[in-house]
Amino acid sequence: MSLLWIVSIVLALAVVGYFVGRQRALSTAGGDHRKLHSLPSYYGFNVALTGAVPALLLLVAWTLLQPLYVESRVAANIPAETIEAAGSQGLALTEVRRLANGLDLAVERGAMTAEEARSLSTDATDVREQLGEVGVALGSNVSSETLSLAQRYRSISAIGTTVMTVLVLGIALAGTAYAFMKTSPTFRARNTVERGVLMLLLGAACIAILTTLGIVLSLIFNTIEFLRLYPAAEFFFGTTWSPSFTGRGGGSELGILPLLWGTLYISIVALIVAVPIGLFAAIYLSEYASPTVRSIAKPLLEVLAGIPTIVYGLFALLTVGPLLVDVFGDGGLLGVGWMDGGTAVMTAGLVMGIMLIPFVSSLSDDIINSVPQSMRDGSLGLGATHSETVRQVILPAALPGIVGAILLAASRAIGETMIVVLGAGAAARLSLNPFDAMTTVTAKIVSQLTGDADFTSPEALVAFALGMTLFVFTLGLNVFALWIVRRYREQYE
CATH class of the missing domain: 1.10.3720.10 (MetI-like)
Structure with missing residues (x-):
């Protein structure tokens, strides 16, 4: 299931949860909102937020971490010959990812079925020609090993997406049901909702701070790695800028x-x-x-x-x-x-x-x-x-x-x-x-x-x-x- 459908279902559950929670609060108070601790809308918001927020947070975290996990699993199985042919492990993994995305695109456009993409075993030339017909351009170094790794990449990603869908929707349903059962005239819905909104605001502020910290740390670590390979004095005080990549002649x-x-x-x-x-x-x-x-x-x-x-x-x-x-x-x-x-x-x-x-x-x-x-x-x-x-x-x-x-x-x-x-x-x-x-x-x-x-x-x-x-x-x-x-x-x- 695509991310759009998952988000749509979670938001639909939140909307339904709002009206159901509001109605339950009124029904438990005999229709008199004066018997409720909070306004009826707070009970609806409590049900909606309890179901949607944890599910969406898990969805965001899973979406960010799954590619890292999949790439680490695939990178560990890249043969040394493939890495040597590509020039580096990063470039070899890029070609695997590009081929996997091409197979996904071919399945989406009906050029092949999902089963054909999983069992594709033709030579690299035929693979490039087939994917070229659906607008996917691949490099000339596509090999049978790269195709096998791309299929493994798609397989692990598909399993991860399935597990994510089940967990996200399960948490959304469980949170909605829990908040619904907890709704009663004595429940302090306003206090709970305001604390939840406060935590969301605090999280938004932390995202801005952590993003800045992540940018700075990424620059620092890669700069340190560069200075290990190239003299700092020549970089900061050199008066000539003449980069020359490997294979293009000369030193930089x-x-x-x-x-x-x-x-x-x-x-x-x-x-x-x-x-x-x-x-x-x-x-x-x-x-x-x-x-x-x-x-x-x-x-x-x-x-x-x-x-x-x-x-x-x-x-x-x-x-x-x-x-x-x-x-x-x-x-x-x-x-x-x-x-x-x-x-x-x-x-x-x-x-x-x-x-x-x-x-x-x-x-x-x-x-x-x-x-x-x-x-x-x-x-x-x-x-x-x-x-x-x-x-x-x-x-x-x-x-x-x-x-x-x-x-x-x-x-x-x-x-x-x-x-x-x-x-x-x-x-x-x-x-x-x-x-x-x-x-x-x-x-x-x-x-x-x-x-x-x-x-x-x-x-x-x-x-x-x-x-x-x-x-x-x-x-x-x-x-x-x-x-x-x-x-x-x-x-x-």
């Missing part, structure tokens, strides 16, 4: 300095564009614009935040880049010959700055509007002009929030990928020329993990080291901004 030079420089350079150009324009726009909209102008200009400005970054990247590649070449390139308007191609730091920085304008303007506008009106009235009452009030009272009072808005824009710029890939190029270099092509840490993380990478090699593990470096750098930026916010907040309170 994985110095991060060119990537960090490209990240900072493009982000600085973007902030130079976004901060003044966004801040001035926020001051005008909050302090000088009429209500009619504000009601029109603010939504139009915020439309920029809803444009996908790939559209900004195409705008940089097809419009801004050629325009800059026409101005700064050989034979351009200025005739200075500074720019050879459309991809450059300036191209990506300008477009990224346009993208960041609504982040700065919208947040700054909200922060400026939150400054108490009494501060404006006091300044004007002492004889200050409107512009003096804005410059000497409102902006200092709103400065901590404005710094936060600029920090958000900076974090957005540092983590941007698509605009960099299309607008700045892929060259990792140390240069002060803003018209040179460069790249960033995020762009290289994507390129290093594209395709079937061997995650035991430094060339693949370096992506986690890059991510960890970027995480530490952003964390330091946040701490620095917090220090500035606290310093100025103490000054103006």
Whole structure:
């Protein structure tokens, strides 16, 4: 049974449990809800939550853990020849998983029956041809061993799914029946439901914390593994970025300095564009614009935040880049010959700055509007002009929030990928020329993990080291901004 059907059945049981539990509470009280400890709806919610929540929690946990268990069972049986042919155990397991998913898809589309998928024993060429007819592309290294492992993968997964279905539905029915039998006029349903909802809220908060912890730990462990294979000094202080995967010739030079420089350079150009324009726009909209102008200009400005970054990247590649070449390139308007191609730091920085304008303007506008009106009235009452009030009272009072808005824009710029890939190029270099092509840490993380990478090699593990470096750098930026916010907040309170 599919996950959708299981969830639908559990939710249907919860709905039925709500009405049945509510009706039982009223019937046990003789139809007089004044004899009940809690409102009738609380009894219904108690039955619904008792049946649905444990079942759904088990479903989520089983769905997350089952693939890990199945892959560990299958990986233990992969022959050494298959691993050697694939290049690593991870790649061999990927091919097994892909073939198993292909068999499932073929069964779903009616290309073969479930029994035929379990007993399939034709040679690899026929298997690829049969699955190719239903849109499943397989690699050229499919062997009889891989097919056998894929069938075992499907068999274990099918058994696990069956057991999960029985347990989840059984727990849902048992929980619903238990809460139904426990319903009585003296049962404190409201207290039970409120405790249950409190635990759900606490669980949601813990999920956010544990997710952050899991991300950090995954970065740390993979970074440590990378530094065991590649010298840390060369990674952190190397000035050359030249990865070369096994079989493509040469050794890899994985110095991060060119990537960090490209990240900072493009982000600085973007902030130079976004901060003044966004801040001035926020001051005008909050302090000088009429209500009619504000009601029109603010939504139009915020439309920029809803444009996908790939559209900004195409705008940089097809419009801004050629325009800059026409101005700064050989034979351009200025005739200075500074720019050879459309991809450059300036191209990506300008477009990224346009993208960041609504982040700065919208947040700054909200922060400026939150400054108490009494501060404006006091300044004007002492004889200050409107512009003096804005410059000497409102902006200092709103400065901590404005710094936060600029920090958000900076974090957005540092983590941007698509605009960099299309607008700045892929060259990792140390240069002060803003018209040179460069790249960033995020762009290289994507390129290093594209395709079937061997995650035991430094060339693949370096992506986690890059991510960890970027995480530490952003964390330091946040701490620095917090220090500035606290310093100025103490000054103006």
